[in-house]
Amino acid sequence: MESPLHHFELHPIIHLSIGGLDLSINKAVIAMWIGMAIVFGLFMLVVRGGLSMVPGKIQSIAEISLEFIKGMVKEFIGDEGMKYFNFVGSLFFFMVCCNLIGLIPGSYTITSQLVVTGAFAICIFIMTLVIGFSKHGGHFFSILVPPGVPKLMIPFMVPIEVISMIARPISLSVRLFANMTAGHTVLAVLFGLAMSAPVWLGWLPFGFTVIINGLEMAIALIQAYIFTTLTCVYIGDVIKLH
């Protein structure tokens, strides 16, 4: 029987090497392109089809989801957070698409690679630092001292706050990566059982595969939601400074 982790392995489809850099195209790259194309195509379809006062099916989906993200940005960043709406919105739709594409058999979940989620998380972390420093200047360091802390406790609080600051991008990336990898491994294990068992027993794990696939769909949406919520929370933290 094949290892359940086998489908996470990546093999180059088109070999490409520019200046010593390995830029080979593999399944993950193609899945990411498809994800981008779907997000772009969906919204182009909405705009090209002409916006109407009484929204059609696709326009309703786009409007409801955008309203949802708008509410999220308003709640966690505040009114001045609306300039980050574009970023948060794109992030959410891209994550949702990539997570959902992975559920189609034979495709690839790019968010099950720590490299992808880690790159996103580090970019977001650096972005929050840049926003914080450009908004508050040197005063930004006061984020390391929570309000209402006695002077005696400050030498203890600063390392604790530094650790929890560094933990942010790591927990952000590890959460998404671990959930996606775990879900797909469970699916692979169950499907392996279904395939290796005789038919009179194999329907049981196969039934579970179907159920867990439904659960995975919910997880894909919830994880994308958490990822974007936390991005909003982190941006809101550096804007408000407590």
Next chain:
Amino acid sequence: MAQDSGFREGMGIALRLGVELIVATFIGVMMGYALDKFFDTRPWFLVLGVLFGGAAGSLNVYRIATASLPGDVKDPLDLQKNNKKQKDR
């Protein structure tokens, strides 16, 4: 719809807490280990790192828990007392 969003938020918080606690402790340990390697003072920074990391993790979890409390309650301990009072009644 309202019930649905409550479920989503609950799932979000539940999935956050565990990772938050572990990652902060892990970072503390790694920082302590690196400092020990650098200054050649094993195991003192490691011990300090575990303590600070654990504290940071607990603090993060406490903050998430406080932020997710219903409107008027400000402290999780108050909530506990309230629940007790209601049970006593």
